[in-house]
Amino acid sequence: MDLSVRLNRLELPNPILVASGTFGYARELAAFVDFKRLGGIIPKTVTARPRKGNPAPRTIETPSGMLNAIGLDNDGIEHFLKHHVPHLLRLGAPLIVNIAGHDAEEFVALTERLNDVDGLAAVELNISCPNVSGGTDFATDPRLTARVVSDVRRVSRYPIIAKLTPNVTDVTVIARAAAEAGADAVSLVNTFTAMAVDWRRQRPILGNVTGGLSGPAIKPLALRAVFATARSVDVPVIGIGGISSLDDVMEFLVAGASAVQIGTANFYDPTVTMRILDELPDALRTLGADRVADVVGTIQLLDRPARPPQLAD
């Protein structure tokens, strides 16, 4: 079956991507993943200058989820271009570089550096990291979102994905701003701002006090955000949020996602993407589809369900 998907200017061999920050620089998963089968690889967020990141503890498990406050620990764009990109480009999967800047000018400068590299598939704008200043604030304001996206769109030779935060009253407003400013696609959701407390020591558990919640716990929240966004913007939506199985993937596609990113599941089940790719064609055939786009957004709202809804197991 043809699994390829088209997200405006971005064409991908299949809809199964791996989310930034959950796949290192890919080499870390070499033992578990046949990279060339992936629909896209999105390495950890790159910033203009090296960042040490946040003090430990940086992660803590919560019920069916985890909090992270890594703090965009990375060695900066120059190191990334010299050290990782030449290798990443040879892994056989589309390479989508995720960048974060303090302001629109920094996003533009990063984009211009990426223009110097041949062979990228797209640029994903992390305007939604909850753990650094100059992160979430872009994607909580439609005007700031539009400004960053349109400035980047003006200079970028590559398709643009705007990665959005769910920590807003109405994510569809932000998504529309990104779409109208020229984003080829929007990806959502980034993590939900959250915290964990050690009451005995009367302290927050994370070194950064707060962090972002991810994992299966957020899947229903993410599904709702993707569903609502897909119905209100003209650009494709890439679904993210607690996806850890084929069923999760199909739920997001049917709800309106044109592709998905697997995130936290890579940590505890690093072969999950390979299994999903094995199983995806059969699931599409179950719905009578010949290609992925046939099922995207096919959720039925008016008819009564054909059979009683199944309780989640």
Added chain:
Amino acid sequence: MRSMSENLPTGSGSVADDSLAAWFSELPGLVCDATWAVGHVVERERMARETYRLRIECPAIAARILPGQFVMLRPAEGTDPLLGRPFALFDVADGPDGTARQFDIGFVVVGKLTRRMSRWEPGCPVAVWGPLGNGFPTEYQGHLVCVAGGIGQTPFLAVAREALGLRRYGSPPRQPASQSRRVTVLYGVRSAELLAGVEAFRTAGAAVFVSTDDGTQGHRGLVTDLLAAMLGQPLPAEQASATTEAVRNLPRPDRILCCGPEPMMQAVARLANEHGIPCWLSLETPMACGFGACFSCVVRVREQDGWDYRRTCVEGPVFAAERLAEW
């Protein structure tokens, strides 16, 4: 460590070339032939209070894992607990064909997953991935001293057996760079009822000296008192004991390996440094993935121009003591 050419992934055909190999080998604890698998519990043994040994059937990991490496474990089903937890190799066990098919880990009950693990019965399916991390260097020469605090003793059984030539680990079985003439384990716990695996160490040929915080066995006090005595440092009379005087007569350590709580490892690193003895520390930091993807398990490592956070899982978990900043 095996050479990276042996570690290159077989699944990603395009990856096996020199420049990519160099990219991988920058991370000494990145194991390119690690496996993710569903194994199962073979046996569970209570070793001490709230302390257990689990034997897991997983030939792909058992055949390759090396002393000081670790695995990540989680329930095969469900999402709570969600993430794997790291467990150091305790030892491996052979199948009928004489190759390792099972591995043992030791753990103490501290939280949600370990509580559940303490009830896992034989046959219980377990998601497991590994081997992970760099393991201890195999220059075991002379008198090897392993300093363990609490459950930090688990890595040292396989170390002792390999260092004394009783067992070879890995596939193909590796030859250590050099063997030890003598292995001594200095083992500190809060109380005697927490001592786990002392007989196994003695069976492996290691001498074991114990300290307890409450004096219920061996030296009453810190395990670092034992190391200080072995290094010839005078101890105040109230800190001396039969055990400190026994270790005082042992030969000077040629190499120190250490695993335990951070303050203990810091003290051991300082003592080793003062006496000019090479010292390696096996760190345990909270990990979400165990293979370098999440950047949770960072530790401050010395750099030319200060320090940087480095991932314990793929740059360790074993570090030369002098590499760690602020230690």
